[in-house]
Amino acid sequence: MVKRIVVGAHYGLKDWLAQRITAVVMFVYTLILGGTLIMGPSLTQAGWRSLLSGTFMRVASFLFVVSLCYHAWVGVRDIWMDYIQPVGIRLAMHTLTLLALIGCAGWAIQILWRL
Numbered sequence: 001m002v003k004r005i006v007v008g009a010h011y012g013l014k015d016w017l018a019q020r021i022t023a024v025v026m027f028v029y030t031l032i033l034g035g036t037l038i039m040g041p042s043l044t045q046a047g048w049r050s051l052l053s054g055t056f057m058r059v060a061s062f063l064f065v066v067s068l069c070y071h072a073w074v075g076v077r078d079i080w081m082d083y084i085q086p087v088g089i090r091l092a093m094h095t096l097t098l099l100a101l102i103g104c105a106g107w108a109i110q111i112l113w114r115l
Helices: 013-039 045-052 055-083 087-114
Strands: none
Touching: 013 055, 045 055, 055 087
């Protein structure tokens, strides 16, 4: 006897929605940063420092980094689930990916709030 696993109609909706929301957040940040760079200071170290010293840009950059990491996590996790069949290797790849993304996010946040 074969048991069928029945899932709800919203299977995968959360991940699909998370991908779209994080993409919109990153797009809006890109527009804000692009407009600020076109209208704002020159691209020197002092210019970048003054641009990112304001609370708005720090918070916007923080949201961008968090959105980027979550967006990457959902995408790469789905790739590992689709193409890596042995459960142990898949778990190891999930763990390594998660640790790498947390490390990159921590590093970016440290840079943002150190300015």
